[in-house]
Amino acid sequence: MSRFGKVAVLMGGRSAEREVSLRSGGAVVAALRRQRVDAHPIDTGNEYLGQLARGGFSCAFIALHGRGGEDGTIQGALELLGLPYTGSGVLASALGMDKVRSKQLWRGVGLPTPAFRVMRDEGDTEAALDELGLPLMIKPVREGSSLGATRVAEKDQLAAAFREAAALDKEVLAERWIQGKELTVSILDGEALPAIGLETPRGFYDYAAKYQANDTRYLLPSGLPAAREQELQALSLAAFEALGASGWGRVDLMLDQAGAPWLLEINTVPGLTDHSLVPMAAKAAGIDFDALVLRILETTGL
Numbered sequence: 001m002s003r004f005g006k007v008a009v010l011m012g013g014r015s016a017e018r019e020v021s022l023r024s025g026g027a028v029v030a031a032l033r034r035q036r037v038d039a040h041p042i043d044t045g046n047e048y049l050g051q052l053a054r055g056g057f058s059c060a061f062i063a064l065h066g067r068g069g070e071d072g073t074i075q076g077a078l079e080l081l082g083l084p085y086t087g088s089g090v091l092a093s094a095l096g097m098d099k100v101r102s103k104q105l106w107r108g109v110g111l112p113t114p115a116f117r118v119m120r121d122e123g124d125t126e127a128a129l130d131e132l133g134l135p136l137m138i139k140p141v142r143e144g145s146s147l148g149a150t151r152v153a154e155k156d157q158l159a160a161a162f163r164e165a166a167a168l169d170k171e172v173l174a175e176r177w178i179q180g181k182e183l184t185v186s187i188l189d190g191e192a193l194p195a196i197g198l199e200t201p202r203g204f205y206d207y208a209a210k211y212q213a214n215d216t217r218y219l220l221p222s223g224l225p226a227a228r229e230q231e232l233q234a235l236s237l238a239a240f241e242a243l244g245a246s247g248w249g250r251v252d253l254m255l256d257q258a259g260a261p262w263l264l265e266i267n268t269v270p271g272l273t274d275h276s277l278v279p280m281a282a283k284a285a286g287i288d289f290d291a292l293v294l295r296i297l298e299t300t301g302l
């Protein structure tokens with residue numbers, strides 16, 4: 001696999017999702033090495049730009065989740081260093097990290113996303129409540145892994161939910177709660193992979209349901225009629241491309257009780273552990289973990 005040269009696998013970093021990223025990066029390095037790619041882990045939690053500039057690397061595999069890695073900043077540094085990298089470019093990475101700007105853009109092009117309001121201080125919660133009603137989903141604008149996200153069913157829970165999200169970001173998103181089914185659609189190289197249905201007995205797919213609970217159910221196949229699934233795959237691909245995203249990623253969406261789809265967010269660097277959702281969807285499409293990691297490496301253009 002010399003065509004890829006010396007590959008820097010960027011992982012860790014300083015975001016709230018550091019631990020998940022270290023697991024993704026570790027799995028990527030192992031998969032690349034099994035396929036004789038010269039892969040080198042770099043933890044971007046330490047000084048790393050010098051290493052990247054002078055390490056003789058031919059490209060970078062970005063396995064960083066959250067701010068400082070998934071949000072366009074590393075992508076910008078790599079552009080300046082002239083190193084090709086996996087996945088989306090600067091603009092789409094930054095947009096994908098920002099749930100509010102993603103939603104504004106989707107609205108602009110006529111794609112469905114739940115009604116919302118941006119809150120900057122606790123005084124803004126009243127207007128959000130008046131406009132959107134209960135229950136409400138409260139989340140930081142630029143975070144992941146459901147960190148700081150709360151379902152608010154009662155008015156008196158709203159201030160605490162706001163503060164929890166505001167501790168992670170200066171902007172907080174209040175979103176209309178969608179009661180129904182949750183789905184996630186993985187994207188690889190311009191194509192949507194099979195949708196995965198997500199079910200949890202916890203009120204929503206929160207941090208514990210994602211990484212700790214053993215009662216989270218992954219429906220794959222999703223159980224939707226084939227034509228319906230194709231529609232949702234097309235919608236997900238359109239949502240991904242509307243933000244300018246490319247290479248690979250994942251789109252999270254809900255189906256309400258009337259069957260209408262609602263886009264929640266995209267992930268431009270979703271989890272890549274062998275338990276993660278993109279690898280699960282890839283496997284259902286006949287692409288094993290090692291092949292997936294190689295396909296993602298190819299998104300560098302090498």
Ligand SMILES: Nc1ncnc2c1ncn2[C@@H]1O[C@H](COP(=O)(O)OP(=O)(O)O)[C@@H](O)[C@H]1O
Binds near residue numbers: 114
């Ligand atoms: N408007 C909503 N209605 C119902 N559930 C939601 C809504 N927004 C988010 N959720 C739930 O919260 C989870 C995390 O939200 P999401 O927007 O995907 O943020 P992230 O995964 O970046 O933390 C979703 O997977 C879903 O279970």
Ligand SMILES: [Mg+2]
Binds near residue numbers: 146252
């Ligand atoms: Mg999500």
